[in-house]
Amino acid sequence: MRFDGKTAVVTGGGSGIGRATAIGFAQRGGAVVIAEFNEQAAHKVAAEITAAGGKAIAVRTDVTRPAELEAAINLARERFGRLDFLHNNAFAMPPRWRPTRLGEIRDEAWEHTLNVGLTACFRGMKYAVPIMREQKSGAIVNTASISGIQADYGVAAYNTIKAGLINLTRAFAIEYGPIGIRANCVCPGVIDTPLIGPGGQDPELRKRIESKIPLGRLGRPEDIANVVLFLASDLAAFVTGAAYVADGGQTAHTGIPPIIPTEG
Numbered sequence: 346m347r348f349d350g351k352t353a354v355v356t357g358g359g360s361g362i363g364r365a366t367a368i369g370f371a372q373r374g375g376a377v378v379i380a381e382f383n384e385q386a387a388h389k390v391a392a393e394i395t396a397a398g399g400k401a402i403a404v405r406t407d408v409t410r411p412a413e414l415e416a417a418i419n420l421a422r423e424r425f426g427r428l429d430f431l432h433n434n435a436f437a438m439p440p441r442w443r444p445t446r447l448g449e450i451r452d453e454a455w456e457h458t459l460n461v462g463l464t465a466c467f468r469g470m471k472y473a474v475p476i477m478r479e480q481k482s483g484a485i486v487n488t489a490s491i492s493g494i495q496a497d498y499g500v501a502a503y504n505t506i507k508a509g510l511i512n513l514t515r516a517f518a519i520e521y522g523p524i525g526i527r528a529n530c531v532c533p534g535v536i537d538t539p540l541i542g543p544g545g546q547d548p549e550l551r552k553r554i555e556s557k558i559p560l561g562r563l564g565r566p567e568d569i570a571n572v573v574l575f576l577a578s579d580l581a582a583f584v585t586g587a588a589y590v591a592d593g594g595q596t597a598h599t600g601i602p603p604i605i606p607t608e609g
């Protein structure tokens with residue numbers, strides 16, 4: 346899988362899954378625009394890529410600001426001549442977030458979640474279309490989640506955006522497939538990134554989560570980046586409108602028995 350001569354924009358490329366995707370794309374010959382809220386993190390990843398001989402630029406972008414997002418997407422063409430791949434991936438929980446039942450979700454928290462996790466992805470796709478249409482090719486991967494296929498306790502807004510993103514991606518795939526633009530979702534399970542919060546570092550909680558995952562471990566950012574890069578590549582030339590689950594088998598399980606026996 347190579348991306349020589351190709352260009353990507355990765356939102357939220359300063360950490361976790363986005364960082365792994367940006368690095369993986371560059372390692373395979375592509376040029377990357379890292380569009381990221383955390384400017385320092387974005388520059389660090391870009392520096393890491395260029396130090397290894399790859400091509401990357403970092404641009405401070407808040408994906409909820411339409412003009413900033415559009416500028417980041419256009420930057421790919423301005424600096425590298427094309428836009429072959431957009432990874433709509435940025436997300437952060439609202440400030441002071443904690444699991445909350447639906448009846449107690451603050452309006453601002455609901456709106457924040459929808460803006461970052463769904464509306465920004467809609468806009469990202471919208472801004473990519475004119476460039477990809479001219480090229481008559483392009484691939485988009487939206488980071489959804491297994492939380493868009495099933496629901497969790499206390500994160501109704503997150504469940505809503507990820508489910509919405511899966512169907513938004515299907516709608517896009519239908520509308521733009523005829524002109525050569527593909528769009529797919531990746532649906533990660535529990536991945537070891539800062540997003541899962543301090544609970545992810547608690548050994549007891551980690552053990553309990555791992556006991557629900559047939560492969561017996563949390564995912565690594567690279568586990569998801571590998572799927573994203575496949576979907577972005579020509580190897581996935583006939584794949585569009587799909588929601589690819591990468592969760593170590595977690596959602597293959599009904600939950601019965603509640604503990605998956607570990608046998609040698």
Ligand SMILES: NC(=O)c1ccc[n+]([C@@H]2O[C@H](COP(=O)([O-])OP(=O)(O)OC[C@H]3O[C@@H](n4cnc5c(N)ncnc54)[C@H](O)[C@@H]3O)[C@@H](O)[C@H]2O)c1
Nearest residue numbers: 357360361362382407408435436437490533535536538540
């Ligand atoms: N970690 C998991 O278990 C998991 C599971 C399923 C889906 N996901 C999804 O994967 C994606 C990436 O998450 P991650 O786990 O790598 O988290 P992460 O926190 O490591 O990375 C998210 C990045 O997005 C950036 N970001 C946040 N708000 C932004 C904004 N408004 N504009 C631009 N950048 C912004 C952050 O600064 C951060 O660098 C998210 O869409 C998340 O919902 C994660």
